[in-house]
Amino acid sequence: MAANAEALPTRAPSTKDRLIAAAREIMTERNAVEFSLQDVAARSGLNSALVKYHFGNKDGLLLAILERDAEISLKQVEKLLARNMPATQKLSLHMAGIIETYFRKPYMNRLVHMLVHERGDEAAQQVSRFFVEPLARFQRQMLEEGVKSGEFKEVDPGFFYHAVGSACDALFRWHPESRRIWGVATINDAQRRRYADFVVDLVLNGLVKR
Incomplete structure (x- = not known):
């Protein structure tokens, strides 16, 4: 590859990835498995309804x-x-x-x-x-x-x-x-x-x- 070639853009995290990352961060910080979908929404900057869309419910998110x-x-x-x-x-x-x-x-x-x-x-x-x-x-x-x-x-x-x-x-x-x-x-x-x-x-x- 040529030295002056532009680096390929990094793929932006998907909505699912962002929701999972937000829930992981919350559980790690709290050292607990309890959180609300509103907590995930606030951390990820996404609507809490997207959890239901992508995972079915909170348990689906936890399983993922x-x-x-x-x-x-x-x-x-x-x-x-x-x-x-x-x-x-x-x-x-x-x-x-x-x-x-x-x-x-x-x-x-x-x-x-x-x-x-x-x-x-x-x-x-x-x-x-x-x-x-x-x-x-x-x-x-x-x-x-x-x-x-x-x-x-x-x-x-x-x-x-x-x-x-x-x-x-x-x-x-x-x-x-x-x-x-x-x-x-x-x-x-x-x-x-x-x-x-x-x-x-x-x-x-x-x-x-x-």
């Missing part, structure tokens, strides 16, 4: 946000599984990656639970299809690799999924308690790294064969 976030996360896990490294290292990187995801998107695990437990069977089935089942399958594969290589004890993959998911989210979910009890005003990247090291060490001490 989670599906996009899940797609990014699952691609990262799939790439990790394909790497040639010990299962212990894969699992360590996986857990640290979950914590980094929740650091960037503190609403994500709570959004999963809300859509699965509070929004009816259809929403629960969708979340299971595009996120929970694939993630559980990837984790089971990591555990099986570790057992086969002699690195891991055999554990229940369902117990592992729930225990690790809850542990990785706890620092962010219970931040208000951390602020009141331990004076943790904000969670910064250094704290995120320390917490990741702690969780990885805690889980591996119960999983790795000695």
